[in-house]
Amino acid sequence: xxxxxxxxxxxxxxxxxxxxxxxxxxxxxxxxxxxxxxxxxxxxxxxxxxxxxxxxxxxxxxxxxxxxxxxxxxxxxxxxxxxxxxxxxxxxxxxxxxxxxxxxxxxxxxxxxxxxxxxxxxxxxxxxxxxxxxxxxxxxxxxxxxxxxxxxxxxxxxxxxxxxxxxxxxxxxxxxxxxxxxxxxxxxxxxxxxxxxxxxxxxxxxxxxxxxxxxxxxxxxxxxxxxxxxxxxxxxxxxxxxxxxxxxxxxxxxxxxxxxxxxxxxxxxxxxxxxxxxxxxxxxxxxxxxxxxxxxxxxxxxxxxxxxxxxxxxxxxxxxxxxxxxxxxxxxxxxxxxxxxxxxxxxxxxxxxxxxxxxxxxxxxxxxxxxxxxxxxxxxxxxxxxxxxxxxxxxxxxxxxxxxxxxxxxxxx
Ligand SMILES: *Cc1c(COP(=O)(O)O)cnc(C)c1O
Numbered sequence: 152x153x154x155x156x157x158x159x160x161x162x163x164x165x166x167x168x169x170x171x172x173x174x175x176x177x178x179x180x181x182x183x184x185x186x187x188x189x190x191x192x193x194x195x196x197x198x199x200x201x202x203x204x205x206x207x208x209x210x211x212x213x214x215x216x217x218x219x220x221x222x223x224x225x226x227x228x229x230x231x232x233x234x235x236x237x238x239x240x241x242x243x244x245x246x247x248x249x250x251x252x253x254x255x256x257x258x259x260x261x262x263x264x265x266x267x268x269x270x271x272x273x274x275x276x277x278x279x280x281x282x283x284x285x286x287x288x289x290x291x292x293x294x295x296x297x298x299x300x301x302x303x304x305x306x307x308x309x310x311x312x313x314x315x316x317x318x319x320x321x322x323x324x325x326x327x328x329x330x331x332x333x334x335x336x337x338x339x340x341x342x343x344x345x346x347x348x349x350x351x352x353x354x355x356x357x358x359x360x361x362x363x364x365x366x367x368x369x370x371x372x373x374x375x376x377x378x379x380x381x382x383x384x385x386x387x388x389x390x391x392x393x394x395x396x397x398x399x400x401x402x403x404x405x406x407x408x409x410x411x412x413x414x415x416x417x418x419x420x421x422x423x424x425x426x427x428x429x430x431x432x433x434x435x436x437x438x439x440x441x442x443x444x445x446x447x448x449x450x451x452x453x454x455x456x457x458x459x460x461x462x463x464x465x466x467x468x469x470x471x472x473x474x475x476x477x478x479x480x481x482x483x484x485x486x487x488x489x490x491x492x493x494x495x496x497x498x499x500x501x502x503x504x505x506x507x508x509x510x511x512x513x514x515x516x517x518x519x520x521x522x523x524x525x526x527x528x529x530x531x532x533x534x535x536x537x538x539x540x541x542x543x544x545x546x547x548x549x550x551x552x553x554x555x556x557x558x559x560x561x562x563x564x
Contacts, residue, residue, distance in 0.1 A: 226294075228339045228378075232346040235380040237511070242337040242349075246329045246374040252359075254319040256372065259329055261336050264375060274357025274367025279413040281356040282312040285510045286473075287348040287379075288334045288563075290341045291551040297334060297341055297349075299561040300549045302327045304473045309355060312409035317366040320355060329353070331563055333374045340378045344550070347380040350511075356412075382512045387533050389518030390431035390507065392447065394496060395421050396523070399438040400445060401468035407445075408467045418448045434520065436496065437468065444494045450509030451475040452517075454494060454502035455537045461498070464491040474508040474545075480557065481545050487537070500527045504535030513549070514542040 230240075241264045248259025274280040284305040289298045306326035313320035321329065330351055334341070341349040353374045357367025398421040401407020406414060421433045434452065437443040444463050446452055451472040453462045460482050465471045482489045499505065505517035516538050519528045529535065534542060547553040551560065 226339060227343065230378075232342050232378075232380075235342060235347055235378050237379050237382070239377045240340075242340040242376045242378070244333065244336040245376075246333040246336075246372075248321065248325070248329060248372040249358075250319050250370040250372070252368045256319070256321050256325055259325075259332075259372065261332060267371075267373070269358045269371075270360040272360035272362060274359060274361045274365075275412075277361060278357075278364060279411070280316055280318060280367055281354065281412040282309055282316060282318070282410055283355075283412060284309050284351075284353040284410060286330070286351045287510060287549070288341055288351060288376075289348045289550045290344050291562075292344045294344065295564060296551070297338065297563040298549065298551050299330065299334065299351075299563065301473055301477065301559045302330050302561055304476070305330075305353065308410065308471065308473070309353065312411060313355060315406060315409045316411055318355060318357060319370055321372050326353070327561070329372070329374055331561075333376060335563055337376050340376065342378050342380070345381075347378060349376050350379045351376050379511070382515075387516060389516040389530060389532060389534075391429070391519045392432055392434045392517055392521070393425045393428070393430040394499075394520060394522040395425075395433045395435050396441060397421075398433075398435075400435040400448070402438050403467055405468070408465070408470060410470060415449070422448050430521065434499075442495055444496065444499060445469050447507050450507040450512065450515065453478070453506050453508065453538075454499055455504035455506075455535065456498065456502050458537070459488045459490065460537065461490045461492060461494050463494050472508055472510075474510055474513060477545060477557075477559065478508050478514070478541060481548075482541055484557075485540065485544060496522055500525070502529065504537050505529050506535070506538040513546055514538055 243264060244261045245264045246259050247262055247267075248256050250256040269276070286302055286305050287300060289300075290296075291298055303323050303326075306321070306323040309326065310320045310323070320326075330353065334349060334351060337349065351374060353372065355370065355372050357369070358371040359367035359369030361367050398418075400414065400418055418433070425431075425433045432447050434447055435445040437445055444452055444454075446463070446469050451462060451469065451474070453460055453475075455461075462475065462479070463469055479489050479491070499520060500522060505520065507515045507517060509515075514534075516534045517529060518532065519526055521527075533539075544553070548555055548557065548559065
Protein backbone atom coordinates (compact mmCIF):
# COMPACT_ATOMS: atom_id res chain seq x y z
CA UNK A 152 0.00 0.00 0.00
CA UNK A 153 2.37 2.60 -1.21
CA UNK A 154 1.29 6.16 -1.53
CA UNK A 155 2.82 8.25 -4.23
CA UNK A 156 3.83 11.85 -4.33
CA UNK A 157 3.80 14.07 -7.34
CA UNK A 158 7.10 15.76 -7.76
CA UNK A 159 8.49 17.80 -10.59
CA UNK A 160 10.55 15.63 -12.87
CA UNK A 161 13.99 16.76 -13.79
CA UNK A 162 15.79 17.08 -17.06
CA UNK A 163 18.66 14.91 -18.20
CA UNK A 164 21.42 17.23 -17.13
CA UNK A 165 19.90 17.16 -13.73
CA UNK A 166 22.91 16.66 -11.56
CA UNK A 167 25.88 16.93 -13.81
CA UNK A 168 28.68 18.13 -11.69
CA UNK A 169 30.04 21.48 -12.78
CA UNK A 170 33.36 20.68 -11.22
CA UNK A 171 35.84 18.77 -13.32
CA UNK A 172 37.34 17.25 -10.25
CA UNK A 173 34.34 15.00 -9.72
CA UNK A 174 32.59 12.55 -11.95
CA UNK A 175 29.72 10.33 -11.04
CA UNK A 176 28.95 7.09 -12.69
CA UNK A 177 25.24 7.31 -12.64
CA UNK A 178 24.55 10.22 -14.97
CA UNK A 179 22.98 8.13 -17.64
CA UNK A 180 21.71 5.45 -15.36
CA UNK A 181 18.20 4.27 -15.97
CA UNK A 182 17.66 3.51 -12.32
CA UNK A 183 14.35 4.82 -11.19
CA UNK A 184 15.57 7.65 -9.07
CA UNK A 185 13.37 9.85 -7.09
CA UNK A 186 14.00 13.53 -7.66
CA UNK A 187 14.16 15.52 -4.48
CA UNK A 188 11.53 18.02 -3.64
CA UNK A 189 12.96 21.29 -2.49
CA UNK A 190 9.80 23.24 -2.70
CA UNK A 191 8.97 23.51 0.95
CA UNK A 192 11.85 22.44 3.08
CA UNK A 193 11.51 23.85 6.53
CA UNK A 194 13.73 23.09 9.40
CA UNK A 195 12.83 23.62 12.99
CA UNK A 196 13.34 22.02 16.31
CA UNK A 197 10.32 19.84 16.58
CA UNK A 198 9.13 20.74 19.98
CA UNK A 199 10.32 24.29 20.14
CA UNK A 200 8.36 26.91 18.32
CA UNK A 201 10.95 28.43 16.08
CA UNK A 202 9.47 31.17 13.97
CA UNK A 203 9.71 30.82 10.24
CA UNK A 204 12.62 33.20 10.04
CA UNK A 205 14.27 31.57 13.03
CA UNK A 206 14.54 28.26 11.24
CA UNK A 207 16.76 27.69 8.28
CA UNK A 208 14.85 27.82 5.07
CA UNK A 209 16.41 26.12 2.16
CA UNK A 210 16.15 27.16 -1.41
CA UNK A 211 16.20 24.95 -4.42
CA UNK A 212 19.56 23.48 -5.13
CA UNK A 213 21.22 25.26 -8.03
CA UNK A 214 22.22 22.02 -9.61
CA UNK A 215 18.65 20.93 -10.03
CA UNK A 216 16.54 22.18 -12.86
CA UNK A 217 12.99 21.15 -13.49
CA UNK A 218 10.65 21.11 -16.40
CA UNK A 219 6.93 21.35 -16.30
CA UNK A 220 5.98 17.69 -16.55
CA UNK A 221 5.34 15.55 -13.50
CA UNK A 222 6.18 11.99 -12.57
CA UNK A 223 4.84 9.72 -9.90
CA UNK A 224 7.49 8.96 -7.35
CA UNK A 225 6.90 6.39 -4.63
CA UNK A 226 7.39 7.73 -1.15
CA UNK A 227 9.26 4.64 -0.09
CA UNK A 228 11.95 2.76 -1.97
CA UNK A 229 10.67 -0.60 -3.15
CA UNK A 230 12.87 -2.89 -1.08
CA UNK A 231 12.27 -5.47 1.62
CA UNK A 232 12.71 -3.29 4.69
CA UNK A 233 12.88 -6.31 6.98
CA UNK A 234 16.16 -7.48 5.46
CA UNK A 235 18.01 -4.17 5.66
CA UNK A 236 21.10 -4.69 7.78
CA UNK A 237 24.11 -2.55 8.56
CA UNK A 238 25.99 -2.66 5.27
CA UNK A 239 26.09 0.19 2.76
CA UNK A 240 22.96 0.38 0.64
CA UNK A 241 23.57 3.39 -1.55
CA UNK A 242 20.71 5.84 -1.86
CA UNK A 243 20.04 8.28 -4.71
CA UNK A 244 21.99 11.43 -3.96
CA UNK A 245 25.07 12.70 -2.21
CA UNK A 246 25.91 16.26 -1.24
CA UNK A 247 29.15 17.86 -2.37
CA UNK A 248 30.60 21.17 -1.26
CA UNK A 249 34.08 22.50 -1.91
CA UNK A 250 36.39 24.88 -0.19
CA UNK A 251 39.49 26.50 -1.60
CA UNK A 252 42.52 27.82 0.17
CA UNK A 253 40.75 30.96 1.45
CA UNK A 254 38.74 28.73 3.79
CA UNK A 255 35.27 29.60 2.52
CA UNK A 256 32.90 26.86 1.44
CA UNK A 257 30.95 27.53 -1.72
CA UNK A 258 27.27 26.64 -1.98
CA UNK A 259 27.09 22.88 -2.09
CA UNK A 260 24.92 20.79 -4.35
CA UNK A 261 23.32 17.41 -4.62
CA UNK A 262 24.72 14.95 -7.11
CA UNK A 263 23.75 11.44 -7.92
CA UNK A 264 25.51 9.03 -5.59
CA UNK A 265 28.57 7.64 -7.31
CA UNK A 266 32.32 7.45 -7.41
CA UNK A 267 34.37 10.57 -7.01
CA UNK A 268 37.64 11.40 -8.71
CA UNK A 269 40.56 12.90 -6.82
CA UNK A 270 44.24 13.40 -7.49
CA UNK A 271 46.55 10.59 -6.31
CA UNK A 272 48.37 13.43 -4.64
CA UNK A 273 45.34 14.52 -2.58
CA UNK A 274 46.13 15.40 1.03
CA UNK A 275 43.64 12.87 2.38
CA UNK A 276 45.21 9.96 0.48
CA UNK A 277 48.80 10.79 1.31
CA UNK A 278 48.63 12.23 4.79
CA UNK A 279 45.22 11.26 6.12
CA UNK A 280 43.77 14.74 6.30
CA UNK A 281 40.17 13.67 6.77
CA UNK A 282 37.30 13.55 9.25
CA UNK A 283 33.98 11.78 9.33
CA UNK A 284 30.71 12.12 11.20
CA UNK A 285 27.73 9.88 11.70
CA UNK A 286 24.11 10.57 12.59
CA UNK A 287 20.69 9.09 11.97
CA UNK A 288 17.36 10.21 10.59
CA UNK A 289 14.18 8.43 11.71
CA UNK A 290 10.79 8.42 10.02
CA UNK A 291 8.10 9.40 12.50
CA UNK A 292 5.01 7.33 13.11
CA UNK A 293 2.90 9.54 10.85
CA UNK A 294 5.13 8.36 8.01
CA UNK A 295 5.84 11.77 6.63
CA UNK A 296 7.96 13.67 9.12
CA UNK A 297 11.62 12.85 9.53
CA UNK A 298 13.59 13.46 12.71
CA UNK A 299 17.28 14.25 12.94
CA UNK A 300 18.98 13.84 16.28
CA UNK A 301 21.15 16.76 17.40
CA UNK A 302 22.78 17.49 14.02
CA UNK A 303 24.38 20.69 15.37
CA UNK A 304 26.40 18.53 17.75
CA UNK A 305 27.91 16.65 14.80
CA UNK A 306 28.57 19.97 13.08
CA UNK A 307 30.40 21.31 16.13
CA UNK A 308 32.39 18.13 16.54
CA UNK A 309 33.47 18.29 12.92
CA UNK A 310 34.57 21.87 13.41
CA UNK A 311 36.64 20.91 16.46
CA UNK A 312 38.20 18.05 14.53
CA UNK A 313 38.93 20.29 11.57
CA UNK A 314 40.74 22.71 13.84
CA UNK A 315 42.94 19.86 15.10
CA UNK A 316 43.61 18.60 11.57
CA UNK A 317 44.37 22.04 10.05
CA UNK A 318 41.31 21.96 7.84
CA UNK A 319 38.58 24.51 7.16
CA UNK A 320 35.11 23.22 8.04
CA UNK A 321 31.54 24.09 7.09
CA UNK A 322 29.74 26.35 9.56
CA UNK A 323 27.16 24.73 11.83
CA UNK A 324 24.44 26.25 9.63
CA UNK A 325 26.02 24.95 6.42
CA UNK A 326 26.43 21.51 7.94
CA UNK A 327 22.86 21.24 9.22
CA UNK A 328 21.44 22.62 5.99
CA UNK A 329 23.50 20.14 3.96
CA UNK A 330 22.37 17.20 6.11
CA UNK A 331 18.76 18.37 5.77
CA UNK A 332 18.95 18.67 1.99
CA UNK A 333 20.61 15.30 1.66
CA UNK A 334 18.10 13.50 3.87
CA UNK A 335 15.12 15.08 2.11
CA UNK A 336 16.54 14.29 -1.33
CA UNK A 337 16.88 10.67 -0.24
CA UNK A 338 13.65 10.61 1.71
CA UNK A 339 12.35 7.42 0.09
CA UNK A 340 15.33 5.62 1.67
CA UNK A 341 14.37 6.56 5.23
CA UNK A 342 12.96 3.25 6.54
CA UNK A 343 9.32 3.02 7.66
CA UNK A 344 8.78 3.60 11.41
CA UNK A 345 10.20 0.75 13.46
CA UNK A 346 12.29 -0.66 10.58
CA UNK A 347 15.48 1.27 11.20
CA UNK A 348 16.86 4.62 10.17
CA UNK A 349 18.77 6.48 7.50
CA UNK A 350 22.42 6.62 8.49
CA UNK A 351 24.00 9.90 7.43
CA UNK A 352 27.74 10.01 6.85
CA UNK A 353 29.38 13.42 6.39
CA UNK A 354 33.02 13.45 5.32
CA UNK A 355 35.51 16.30 5.23
CA UNK A 356 38.77 15.77 3.42
CA UNK A 357 41.78 17.48 1.94
CA UNK A 358 41.30 16.85 -1.77
CA UNK A 359 43.82 19.38 -3.06
CA UNK A 360 47.16 18.03 -4.35
CA UNK A 361 50.22 18.11 -2.10
CA UNK A 362 53.64 16.52 -2.31
CA UNK A 363 55.53 17.75 0.73
CA UNK A 364 53.78 17.48 4.10
CA UNK A 365 51.41 20.43 4.32
CA UNK A 366 47.70 21.14 4.65
CA UNK A 367 45.94 20.51 1.32
CA UNK A 368 45.10 23.56 -0.81
CA UNK A 369 41.49 22.42 -1.38
CA UNK A 370 38.86 20.63 0.75
CA UNK A 371 35.73 18.69 -0.04
CA UNK A 372 32.75 18.08 2.19
CA UNK A 373 30.57 15.15 1.15
CA UNK A 374 27.48 13.62 2.69
CA UNK A 375 26.19 10.24 1.66
CA UNK A 376 23.46 8.18 3.28
CA UNK A 377 22.42 4.57 3.63
CA UNK A 378 19.34 2.98 5.17
CA UNK A 379 20.25 0.76 8.12
CA UNK A 380 18.12 -1.78 9.94
CA UNK A 381 17.39 -2.07 13.62
CA UNK A 382 20.53 -3.08 15.39
CA UNK A 383 18.73 -5.48 17.69
CA UNK A 384 16.51 -7.07 15.06
CA UNK A 385 17.02 -10.59 16.29
CA UNK A 386 16.70 -9.54 19.90
CA UNK A 387 19.37 -8.02 22.06
CA UNK A 388 22.77 -9.65 21.76
CA UNK A 389 25.06 -8.40 24.52
CA UNK A 390 28.63 -7.92 23.36
CA UNK A 391 31.70 -9.67 24.76
CA UNK A 392 34.66 -7.37 25.20
CA UNK A 393 38.32 -8.08 25.76
CA UNK A 394 40.41 -5.50 27.58
CA UNK A 395 43.38 -4.67 25.37
CA UNK A 396 46.73 -4.60 27.11
CA UNK A 397 49.13 -4.11 24.25
CA UNK A 398 47.60 -1.82 21.64
CA UNK A 399 46.33 1.67 22.36
CA UNK A 400 43.79 3.68 20.44
CA UNK A 401 44.90 7.12 21.53
CA UNK A 402 47.65 8.96 23.35
CA UNK A 403 47.63 12.25 25.25
CA UNK A 404 48.26 15.04 22.77
CA UNK A 405 47.21 12.81 19.86
CA UNK A 406 43.98 12.77 17.90
CA UNK A 407 41.87 10.29 19.87
CA UNK A 408 39.40 13.03 20.77
CA UNK A 409 38.44 13.83 17.18
CA UNK A 410 36.78 11.71 14.51
CA UNK A 411 39.73 11.70 12.15
CA UNK A 412 39.79 8.85 9.65
CA UNK A 413 43.32 7.89 10.67
CA UNK A 414 42.19 6.72 14.10
CA UNK A 415 40.26 3.80 12.70
CA UNK A 416 42.59 1.79 10.45
CA UNK A 417 44.86 1.71 13.48
CA UNK A 418 42.34 -0.18 15.61
CA UNK A 419 41.55 -2.84 13.01
CA UNK A 420 44.45 -5.03 14.07
CA UNK A 421 43.47 -5.31 17.73
CA UNK A 422 39.84 -5.72 16.69
CA UNK A 423 40.54 -8.53 14.23
CA UNK A 424 42.67 -10.41 16.74
CA UNK A 425 39.86 -10.10 19.28
CA UNK A 426 37.22 -11.20 16.78
CA UNK A 427 39.29 -14.20 15.75
CA UNK A 428 39.20 -15.24 19.42
CA UNK A 429 35.43 -14.87 19.54
CA UNK A 430 35.12 -11.45 21.18
CA UNK A 431 32.89 -8.75 19.79
CA UNK A 432 35.29 -5.87 20.25
CA UNK A 433 38.19 -4.40 22.20
CA UNK A 434 38.08 -2.17 25.25
CA UNK A 435 41.05 0.19 25.42
CA UNK A 436 42.90 1.33 28.50
CA UNK A 437 44.84 4.53 29.00
CA UNK A 438 48.33 4.21 27.55
CA UNK A 439 50.23 5.49 30.59
CA UNK A 440 48.99 3.46 33.56
CA UNK A 441 47.14 0.76 31.58
CA UNK A 442 44.61 0.95 34.34
CA UNK A 443 41.85 3.40 33.42
CA UNK A 444 39.09 2.65 30.94
CA UNK A 445 38.99 4.65 27.72
CA UNK A 446 36.49 3.29 25.20
CA UNK A 447 35.66 0.58 22.68
CA UNK A 448 36.80 0.90 19.01
CA UNK A 449 33.87 3.08 18.05
CA UNK A 450 31.68 3.52 21.09
CA UNK A 451 31.87 4.89 24.61
CA UNK A 452 31.60 2.82 27.78
CA UNK A 453 29.52 3.13 30.95
CA UNK A 454 29.44 1.08 34.14
CA UNK A 455 26.66 0.88 36.73
CA UNK A 456 27.36 0.07 40.37
CA UNK A 457 24.70 0.35 43.10
CA UNK A 458 22.58 2.45 40.73
CA UNK A 459 25.36 5.01 40.20
CA UNK A 460 26.39 5.39 36.57
CA UNK A 461 30.03 6.17 35.74
CA UNK A 462 31.83 6.83 32.49
CA UNK A 463 35.41 7.87 31.75
CA UNK A 464 35.72 11.63 31.52
CA UNK A 465 36.59 13.32 28.25
CA UNK A 466 40.16 14.56 28.22
CA UNK A 467 41.60 14.21 24.77
CA UNK A 468 42.01 10.46 24.33
CA UNK A 469 38.31 9.59 24.27
CA UNK A 470 35.93 10.49 21.47
CA UNK A 471 33.21 12.76 22.88
CA UNK A 472 30.21 10.73 21.71
CA UNK A 473 26.93 12.54 21.20
CA UNK A 474 25.09 9.44 22.39
CA UNK A 475 27.34 9.43 25.48
CA UNK A 476 26.53 13.04 26.24
CA UNK A 477 22.80 12.51 25.60
CA UNK A 478 22.82 9.40 27.75
CA UNK A 479 24.34 11.29 30.67
CA UNK A 480 21.58 13.93 30.43
CA UNK A 481 18.82 11.35 30.03
CA UNK A 482 20.12 9.39 33.03
CA UNK A 483 20.20 12.52 35.17
CA UNK A 484 16.66 13.50 34.20
CA UNK A 485 15.64 9.95 35.11
CA UNK A 486 17.04 10.60 38.58
CA UNK A 487 20.32 8.70 38.33
CA UNK A 488 23.58 9.93 39.71
CA UNK A 489 26.11 10.08 36.86
CA UNK A 490 29.84 10.54 37.33
CA UNK A 491 32.37 11.46 34.66
CA UNK A 492 35.73 10.52 36.10
CA UNK A 493 38.60 8.07 35.90
CA UNK A 494 37.16 4.55 35.96
CA UNK A 495 39.54 1.68 36.73
CA UNK A 496 39.53 -1.85 35.26
CA UNK A 497 38.92 -3.17 38.78
CA UNK A 498 35.70 -1.19 39.01
CA UNK A 499 34.69 -2.54 35.62
CA UNK A 500 35.15 -6.10 36.84
CA UNK A 501 33.00 -5.39 39.89
CA UNK A 502 30.21 -3.50 38.12
CA UNK A 503 26.55 -4.56 38.18
CA UNK A 504 25.98 -3.54 34.59
CA UNK A 505 28.16 -2.40 31.69
CA UNK A 506 26.99 -0.86 28.44
CA UNK A 507 28.33 0.97 25.39
CA UNK A 508 26.88 3.93 23.50
CA UNK A 509 27.24 5.13 19.93
CA UNK A 510 25.05 6.33 17.09
CA UNK A 511 24.86 2.92 15.39
CA UNK A 512 23.74 0.87 18.40
CA UNK A 513 22.47 3.72 20.59
CA UNK A 514 23.00 1.47 23.63
CA UNK A 515 24.56 -1.95 23.59
CA UNK A 516 24.65 -4.09 26.72
CA UNK A 517 27.98 -5.72 27.55
CA UNK A 518 27.54 -9.40 28.43
CA UNK A 519 31.11 -10.11 29.48
CA UNK A 520 34.54 -8.57 29.86
CA UNK A 521 37.79 -10.51 29.74
CA UNK A 522 40.87 -9.03 31.37
CA UNK A 523 44.20 -10.86 31.58
CA UNK A 524 42.46 -14.19 31.01
CA UNK A 525 39.78 -13.57 33.63
CA UNK A 526 36.21 -13.41 32.34
CA UNK A 527 33.45 -11.58 34.19
CA UNK A 528 29.82 -11.80 33.03
CA UNK A 529 26.97 -9.35 33.52
CA UNK A 530 23.23 -9.89 33.22
CA UNK A 531 21.41 -12.81 31.66
CA UNK A 532 21.94 -12.34 27.95
CA UNK A 533 19.95 -9.15 27.80
CA UNK A 534 19.89 -5.52 28.92
CA UNK A 535 20.42 -4.73 32.58
CA UNK A 536 17.59 -2.79 34.21
CA UNK A 537 19.38 0.56 34.11
CA UNK A 538 20.61 0.32 30.53
CA UNK A 539 17.21 -0.97 29.38
CA UNK A 540 15.45 2.01 30.92
CA UNK A 541 17.90 4.51 29.42
CA UNK A 542 17.83 2.80 26.03
CA UNK A 543 14.05 2.97 25.94
CA UNK A 544 13.90 6.64 26.85
CA UNK A 545 16.62 7.72 24.44
CA UNK A 546 15.37 5.73 21.43
CA UNK A 547 11.76 6.81 22.03
CA UNK A 548 12.94 10.37 22.01
CA UNK A 549 14.98 9.88 18.82
CA UNK A 550 12.06 8.23 17.03
CA UNK A 551 9.55 10.84 18.17
CA UNK A 552 7.53 8.38 20.27
CA UNK A 553 7.67 10.58 23.35
CA UNK A 554 7.74 14.31 23.72
CA UNK A 555 11.21 15.74 23.22
CA UNK A 556 11.56 17.89 26.33
CA UNK A 557 15.27 18.15 25.65
CA UNK A 558 14.68 19.87 22.29
CA UNK A 559 17.20 17.54 20.68
CA UNK A 560 15.34 16.45 17.59
CA UNK A 561 15.00 18.44 14.40
CA UNK A 562 11.81 17.86 12.47
CA UNK A 563 12.05 17.80 8.66
CA UNK A 564 8.79 17.82 6.82
C1 LIG B 1 31.85 8.00 16.75
C2 LIG B 1 32.52 7.39 17.92
C3 LIG B 1 31.88 7.20 19.15
C4 LIG B 1 30.41 7.45 19.35
O1 LIG B 1 30.02 8.75 19.10
P1 LIG B 1 28.48 9.07 18.82
O2 LIG B 1 28.48 10.52 18.57
O3 LIG B 1 27.74 8.67 20.03
O4 LIG B 1 28.08 8.26 17.64
C5 LIG B 1 32.62 6.71 20.21
N1 LIG B 1 33.92 6.38 20.07
C6 LIG B 1 34.57 6.53 18.90
C7 LIG B 1 36.01 6.17 18.82
C8 LIG B 1 33.88 7.04 17.78
O5 LIG B 1 34.52 7.18 16.64
